[in-house]
Amino acid sequence: MSTAPTFDAAFLRQFDTLLRWRRDVRHFDTRALPAEEMTALLETAALAPSVGNAQPWRFVRLRTPALREKLAAHVDAENARAAAGYAEEGRRDAYRALKLHGLREAPELLAVFCDERPAAGDGLGIATMKEMLRYSCVTAIHxxxxxxxxxxxxxGWVSILDPDAVTALLDVPPDWTLIALLCLGYPEVPSDIPELERRGWQARELLADRLFER
Incomplete structure (x- = not known):
């Protein structure tokens, strides 16, 4: 049996720093990511916990330039539709000023799907909460x-899209559900402050306003 590691105070401080600097990135340097880095990232993601050890995540790397452009055009169209939904002109203009994806610049695009009928796990843990499969995929993304x-x-996690349209575009099995479309690459300017906060859209709120006891 392996000896469990001890995580000291210095590690915990570093881990807290990592969490604070984990930001949603939209502005990317176009340098390619080394192949070994992508392999390491995907192998690490696969260490995530999953209900019934089902490991329902399915990663699709998007390598085709024409497919990338179709995805970017689709998201641009959905973004314009979302902007039109803001009735107040100032808020609408503020929305339009935001950069909400890096689909054209990021060197790597990754679609994450949930296999709704994975062979692994034999249904353990999802008899009453089938959505646990999708939650498991979210833990892999995090x-x-x-x-x-x-x-x-x-x-950068791109969410302004039509999941059905993206699923059809990527031609994946019918039992797969889109969880995320991700942009990966070196950030132009790393920051520990959320971009939406820096741009005046929404500041992070206090934990006390999000914590309840019963």
């Missing part, structure tokens, strides 16, 4: 996110 930042790599 694990990937932290691993990327620890290597100086930025990640």
């Amino acid at each position: 694990t990937l996110w932290l691993a990327a930042r620890a290597r100086g790599i930025g990640l």
